[in-house]
Amino acid sequence: MSAALLKLGAVLSTMVLISNWMSQNLPALVGLDQHTAAPGTSEKIISVLYPGQDEGWQVYGSAQGRCVCSIKTPVPDACAGDPRHTRLQQISAHVLNVSEHMQLLTRRTAGDLQELRSSETILDTLEKTLTSAQQNPQELSDRSLQELRWSVSQCRPLRVLLTRVRADVAQLDSVRDELQGISVSLSLLQERFTLQHYQQLQQRISILQQHLHSCSSHLGCGQLISISAPLTVRSSGSRFGSWMMETSIESSDNRVWVMDGYLKGRRVLEYPSLQDFASGQNYIVHHLPHAWAGTGHVVFNGSLYYSKHQSSVLVRYGLASGSVLQQRELPDAGFNNTFPYSWGGASDIDLMVDGSGLWAVHSSAGRGGTLLLSRLHPLSLQVLRSWDTGFPKRSAGEAFLICGTLYITDSHLPGAKVAFRFHTHTHTYQYTDIAFHNQYSHISMLDYNPRTRALYTWNNGQQVLYQLTLMHYIHTHTPLTHTHTNDTHA
């Protein structure tokens, strides 16, 4: 028992070290070495497994030997029969779950903070320019002065934002301290362990989890401002297809699902982890009772959602039960290449998930082919509400959803960018110009996963990930352009 606990302590302190290593991002987190797939190469990524020497502890790491990924609990040892030991093990597992979650959060926050810091520099420069301009007014025209003021006022919400993100970071730090405290308590308690101790620990852990949840909800949503370089996870399958991971935020299911092709396919491959998928090993095959259409499938809370071949019927398939749990027609939705995305491929209906639930992108003749977004009940598949984005569906390359905002790309070909966004909360749209590198020149699937916070794409037979930078959107009470500028020229 004590050996297991000592090991736990070691792993926790490693995690703290890693949490401080700010430059790490998603691929490394899931055990992939990003350096072997620099942008512009199609090199495959190979993950390395470092099995522990004793007690079956296993730590997955990247190729540089940094242990960053997941830890498997040890096999039961000699004192496994002792109920206290079982409880202790449960607590250890809890702490590990929480610390994995925390790591993820720390890294996300760090990314956001870095983005904000550079914005703050811009703000500082602007303000200095403005001050010097005010001191030497004769050197500036009224017009340029007004332009400067406007720029400054545009940047001002960043200050509020920065403060908030800093608070989030502080909160994470306190969660991390708490976690270390629990680790120390565990070490101290290993000799004289009572039910009371156990209850105290349980309480501390549930508080810790509450903190983490509140942190998550702060950090999960934001407005897309940039897309990272692509990371090629694997090259497999045909030119068109789709691959995905569980999207339910509460889940820690790391299986990868692959559905190759867009026409009449029925074979779904299941890989136990992203590492297995990257190296193409350990998969099992499921056969769906109905063929699918397009590439707009999604896995949510243990079910695979897809649209049926040559129909507008949506299917909910239970991955555990291996059976169809629900089928329902999406009313008036075009299918069979009536309103596909720009690349065709029967991509008329695209299912997706954000932090709040299940959605479908589709179109109908009655609406003149504009891209519609409908919120679906995840069990009954009934439409709860629909929005008309006004964007022509056949001109859209792809669409993905982040916290109720739908982002639409203008092409599936090189030069594609995120050109449009539609906010369901306010029923408004904006044109955007967010570039990304379409490395293999033909995107047939693009989906955001709110749990892993990455964009998944199928690009010409390559399975690719992108990371996103999300900006938190702050509503101020007063209109910015007027409050802070007492304009003497007015």
Ligand SMILES: *[C@@H]1O[C@H](CO)[C@@H](O)[C@H](O)[C@H]1NC(C)=O
């Ligand atoms: C840790 O997460 C895994 C995966 O969701 C879950 O099966 C397990 O019950 C969790 N352990 C604890 C103690 O919460």
Ligand SMILES: *[C@@H]1O[C@H](CO)[C@@H](O)[C@H](O)[C@H]1NC(C)=O
């Ligand atoms: C996920 O499924 C479980 C039962 O399988 C259910 O209790 C839970 O509410 C579901 N979660 C969501 C977010 O739908």
Ligand SMILES: *[C@@H]1O[C@H](CO)[C@@H](O)[C@H](O)[C@H]1NC(C)=O
């Ligand atoms: C779907 O399209 C194919 C090819 O255009 C056609 O042969 C088939 O009859 C269509 N099916 C339905 C149900 O419209």
Ligand SMILES: *[C@@H]1O[C@H](CO)[C@@H](O)[C@H](O)[C@H]1NC(C)=O
């Ligand atoms: C500008 O406005 C601020 C706050 O509204 C006020 O405190 C300040 O005196 C004003 N400055 C001038 C030059 O009017």
